[in-house]
Amino acid sequence: MTTLSSTLSAVNPLDAGSLLGAFGALGIAVVLFAETGLLVGFFLPGDSLLFTAGLLCTAGAGAGPRLDLAQVLAAAAVGALAGAQAGYLVGRRGGRALLARSRSKRLHEGAVRAEELLDRYGHGKAVVLARFVPVVRTVLNPLAGALGVGVRTFTLWQVVGGLVWTLGLVLAGFALGSSVPNVDRYLLPIVALVVVVSLLPLGLELLRSRRRAGAR
Numbered sequence: 001m002t003t004l005s006s007t008l009s010a011v012n013p014l015d016a017g018s019l020l021g022a023f024g025a026l027g028i029a030v031v032l033f034a035e036t037g038l039l040v041g042f043f044l045p046g047d048s049l050l051f052t053a054g055l056l057c058t059a060g061a062g063a064g065p066r067l068d069l070a071q072v073l074a075a076a077a078v079g080a081l082a083g084a085q086a087g088y089l090v091g092r093r094g095g096r097a098l099l100a101r102s103r104s105k106r107l108h109e110g111a112v113r114a115e116e117l118l119d120r121y122g123h124g125k126a127v128v129l130a131r132f133v134p135v136v137r138t139v140l141n142p143l144a145g146a147l148g149v150g151v152r153t154f155t156l157w158q159v160v161g162g163l164v165w166t167l168g169l170v171l172a173g174f175a176l177g178s179s180v181p182n183v184d185r186y187l188l189p190i191v192a193l194v195v196v197v198s199l200l201p202l203g204l205e206l207l208r209s210r211r212r213a214g215a216r
Helices: 002-010 016-037 046-055 069-092 095-101 105-121 123-130 136-146 151-179 183-215
Strands: none
Touching: 016 046, 016 069, 016 136, 046 069, 046 151, 069 136, 069 151, 105 123, 105 136, 123 136, 123 151, 136 151
Protein backbone atom coordinates (compact mmCIF):
# COMPACT_ATOMS: atom_id res chain seq x y z
CA MET A 1 0.00 0.00 0.00
CA THR A 2 2.84 2.36 0.89
CA THR A 3 4.61 1.60 -2.40
CA LEU A 4 1.43 2.23 -4.40
CA SER A 5 0.69 5.52 -2.66
CA SER A 6 4.27 6.72 -3.13
CA THR A 7 4.12 5.79 -6.82
CA LEU A 8 0.85 7.67 -7.31
CA SER A 9 2.18 10.75 -5.53
CA ALA A 10 5.28 10.75 -7.74
CA VAL A 11 3.30 10.60 -11.00
CA ASN A 12 2.69 13.80 -12.95
CA PRO A 13 -0.63 13.27 -14.82
CA LEU A 14 0.33 15.95 -17.36
CA ASP A 15 3.65 14.28 -18.23
CA ALA A 16 3.40 11.40 -20.72
CA GLY A 17 6.79 9.99 -19.70
CA SER A 18 5.87 10.00 -16.02
CA LEU A 19 2.58 8.18 -16.68
CA LEU A 20 4.21 5.57 -18.90
CA GLY A 21 7.06 5.01 -16.47
CA ALA A 22 4.66 4.40 -13.59
CA PHE A 23 1.90 2.38 -15.27
CA GLY A 24 3.10 1.25 -18.72
CA ALA A 25 0.48 0.08 -21.22
CA LEU A 26 -2.23 -0.08 -18.53
CA GLY A 27 -1.76 3.64 -17.93
CA ILE A 28 -2.45 4.33 -21.61
CA ALA A 29 -5.83 2.58 -21.44
CA VAL A 30 -6.82 4.37 -18.23
CA VAL A 31 -5.74 7.83 -19.42
CA LEU A 32 -7.45 7.52 -22.81
CA PHE A 33 -10.63 6.23 -21.19
CA ALA A 34 -10.66 9.23 -18.85
CA GLU A 35 -9.81 11.74 -21.57
CA THR A 36 -12.43 10.53 -24.04
CA GLY A 37 -15.13 9.32 -21.66
CA LEU A 38 -15.08 11.55 -18.59
CA LEU A 39 -15.45 15.33 -18.70
CA VAL A 40 -12.92 15.65 -15.87
CA GLY A 41 -10.23 14.15 -18.12
CA PHE A 42 -10.09 16.99 -20.65
CA PHE A 43 -6.62 18.11 -19.43
CA LEU A 44 -4.91 14.73 -19.92
CA PRO A 45 -2.14 14.42 -22.56
CA GLY A 46 -3.68 11.97 -25.05
CA ASP A 47 -1.69 12.92 -28.17
CA SER A 48 1.71 13.16 -26.52
CA LEU A 49 1.03 9.99 -24.51
CA LEU A 50 0.34 7.94 -27.65
CA PHE A 51 3.32 9.31 -29.54
CA THR A 52 5.70 8.86 -26.60
CA ALA A 53 4.44 5.30 -26.08
CA GLY A 54 5.30 4.52 -29.69
CA LEU A 55 8.80 5.92 -29.21
CA LEU A 56 9.31 3.82 -26.09
CA CYS A 57 8.48 0.65 -28.03
CA THR A 58 11.70 0.95 -30.03
CA ALA A 59 15.18 -0.30 -29.19
CA GLY A 60 16.56 3.20 -29.77
CA ALA A 61 14.61 4.75 -26.90
CA GLY A 62 17.04 4.50 -24.01
CA ALA A 63 15.17 6.85 -21.65
CA GLY A 64 12.12 5.58 -19.83
CA PRO A 65 10.61 2.09 -19.83
CA ARG A 66 10.75 -0.23 -22.84
CA LEU A 67 7.17 -0.96 -23.90
CA ASP A 68 5.73 -3.75 -26.05
CA LEU A 69 4.20 -2.43 -29.29
CA ALA A 70 1.34 -4.96 -29.40
CA GLN A 71 0.36 -4.19 -25.80
CA VAL A 72 0.50 -0.45 -26.41
CA LEU A 73 -1.65 -0.68 -29.55
CA ALA A 74 -4.24 -2.86 -27.79
CA ALA A 75 -4.35 -0.68 -24.66
CA ALA A 76 -4.67 2.51 -26.71
CA ALA A 77 -7.51 1.15 -28.84
CA VAL A 78 -9.43 -0.33 -25.88
CA GLY A 79 -9.10 2.81 -23.76
CA ALA A 80 -10.10 5.23 -26.53
CA LEU A 81 -13.02 3.18 -27.87
CA ALA A 82 -14.44 2.23 -24.47
CA GLY A 83 -14.04 5.79 -23.21
CA ALA A 84 -15.86 7.35 -26.16
CA GLN A 85 -18.74 4.89 -25.89
CA ALA A 86 -19.02 5.47 -22.14
CA GLY A 87 -19.01 9.24 -22.70
CA TYR A 88 -21.80 8.89 -25.26
CA LEU A 89 -23.93 6.82 -22.88
CA VAL A 90 -23.36 9.34 -20.08
CA GLY A 91 -24.45 12.10 -22.46
CA ARG A 92 -27.69 10.31 -23.27
CA ARG A 93 -28.51 10.21 -19.57
CA GLY A 94 -27.76 13.83 -18.78
CA GLY A 95 -24.65 15.17 -20.52
CA ARG A 96 -25.95 18.73 -20.71
CA ALA A 97 -26.57 18.86 -16.97
CA LEU A 98 -23.07 17.55 -16.21
CA LEU A 99 -21.49 20.10 -18.53
CA ALA A 100 -23.51 22.93 -17.01
CA ARG A 101 -22.10 22.13 -13.57
CA SER A 102 -18.51 22.55 -14.75
CA ARG A 103 -16.84 25.92 -14.16
CA SER A 104 -14.01 25.25 -16.61
CA LYS A 105 -13.94 27.90 -19.34
CA ARG A 106 -11.80 25.63 -21.50
CA LEU A 107 -14.33 22.82 -21.23
CA HIS A 108 -17.21 25.08 -22.26
CA GLU A 109 -15.19 26.42 -25.20
CA GLY A 110 -14.60 22.81 -26.23
CA ALA A 111 -18.36 22.17 -26.09
CA VAL A 112 -18.97 25.10 -28.44
CA ARG A 113 -16.36 23.75 -30.89
CA ALA A 114 -17.87 20.26 -30.65
CA GLU A 115 -21.34 21.55 -31.45
CA GLU A 116 -19.97 23.53 -34.38
CA LEU A 117 -18.29 20.39 -35.73
CA LEU A 118 -21.55 18.44 -35.52
CA ASP A 119 -23.47 21.23 -37.30
CA ARG A 120 -20.86 21.86 -39.99
CA TYR A 121 -19.69 18.37 -40.93
CA GLY A 122 -22.52 16.08 -39.93
CA HIS A 123 -22.44 13.40 -37.26
CA GLY A 124 -20.07 10.85 -38.77
CA LYS A 125 -17.35 13.20 -39.99
CA ALA A 126 -17.53 15.31 -36.82
CA VAL A 127 -17.05 12.28 -34.56
CA VAL A 128 -13.93 11.29 -36.54
CA LEU A 129 -12.46 14.81 -36.70
CA ALA A 130 -13.02 15.44 -32.98
CA ARG A 131 -10.55 12.66 -32.14
CA PHE A 132 -7.72 14.90 -33.32
CA VAL A 133 -8.68 18.03 -31.37
CA PRO A 134 -7.81 18.20 -27.64
CA VAL A 135 -10.73 19.02 -25.30
CA VAL A 136 -13.19 18.68 -28.22
CA ARG A 137 -12.66 14.91 -28.23
CA THR A 138 -13.56 14.91 -24.52
CA VAL A 139 -16.75 16.93 -24.90
CA LEU A 140 -18.12 15.71 -28.23
CA ASN A 141 -18.88 12.16 -27.05
CA PRO A 142 -21.32 13.09 -24.25
CA LEU A 143 -22.62 15.96 -26.39
CA ALA A 144 -23.42 13.52 -29.20
CA GLY A 145 -25.42 11.45 -26.74
CA ALA A 146 -27.22 14.50 -25.40
CA LEU A 147 -28.10 15.69 -28.93
CA GLY A 148 -29.56 12.31 -29.87
CA VAL A 149 -26.98 11.12 -32.41
CA GLY A 150 -27.94 7.55 -33.35
CA VAL A 151 -26.18 4.75 -31.48
CA ARG A 152 -25.14 2.91 -34.65
CA THR A 153 -23.89 6.07 -36.34
CA PHE A 154 -21.89 7.18 -33.31
CA THR A 155 -20.45 3.72 -32.61
CA LEU A 156 -19.35 3.15 -36.20
CA TRP A 157 -17.58 6.49 -36.59
CA GLN A 158 -16.09 6.67 -33.11
CA VAL A 159 -14.49 3.27 -33.77
CA VAL A 160 -13.12 4.47 -37.12
CA GLY A 161 -11.83 7.74 -35.67
CA GLY A 162 -10.52 6.11 -32.51
CA LEU A 163 -8.49 3.51 -34.38
CA VAL A 164 -7.03 6.00 -36.84
CA TRP A 165 -6.09 8.39 -34.01
CA THR A 166 -4.60 5.89 -31.56
CA LEU A 167 -2.89 3.50 -33.95
CA GLY A 168 -1.70 6.34 -36.19
CA LEU A 169 0.04 8.26 -33.40
CA VAL A 170 1.56 5.18 -31.77
CA LEU A 171 2.91 3.88 -35.09
CA ALA A 172 4.21 7.35 -36.01
CA GLY A 173 6.18 7.43 -32.75
CA PHE A 174 7.40 3.87 -33.35
CA ALA A 175 8.50 4.69 -36.90
CA LEU A 176 10.43 7.75 -35.72
CA GLY A 177 12.08 5.84 -32.90
CA SER A 178 13.06 3.02 -35.26
CA SER A 179 14.64 5.35 -37.82
CA VAL A 180 16.44 7.89 -35.58
CA PRO A 181 19.40 6.62 -33.50
CA ASN A 182 19.38 7.68 -29.83
CA VAL A 183 15.96 9.25 -30.22
CA ASP A 184 15.65 9.57 -26.44
CA ARG A 185 17.97 12.59 -26.58
CA TYR A 186 15.28 14.49 -28.46
CA LEU A 187 12.28 13.14 -26.51
CA LEU A 188 11.28 16.40 -24.78
CA PRO A 189 11.36 18.64 -27.90
CA ILE A 190 9.58 15.95 -29.94
CA VAL A 191 6.79 15.64 -27.37
CA ALA A 192 6.53 19.45 -27.17
CA LEU A 193 6.18 19.58 -30.96
CA VAL A 194 3.42 16.93 -30.87
CA VAL A 195 1.54 18.95 -28.24
CA VAL A 196 1.82 22.15 -30.31
CA VAL A 197 0.67 20.40 -33.49
CA SER A 198 -2.26 18.78 -31.66
CA LEU A 199 -3.39 22.20 -30.39
CA LEU A 200 -3.26 23.83 -33.84
CA PRO A 201 -6.77 22.72 -34.94
CA LEU A 202 -8.29 24.13 -31.76
CA GLY A 203 -6.38 27.40 -32.19
CA LEU A 204 -7.45 27.74 -35.82
CA GLU A 205 -11.08 27.08 -34.91
CA LEU A 206 -10.95 29.74 -32.19
CA LEU A 207 -9.42 32.21 -34.66
CA ARG A 208 -12.09 31.48 -37.27
CA SER A 209 -14.85 31.85 -34.69
CA ARG A 210 -13.54 35.25 -33.60
CA ARG A 211 -13.30 36.41 -37.20
CA ARG A 212 -16.87 35.29 -37.89
CA ALA A 213 -18.08 37.01 -34.72
CA GLY A 214 -16.23 40.19 -35.72
CA ALA A 215 -17.73 40.08 -39.21
CA ARG A 216 -21.24 39.74 -37.78
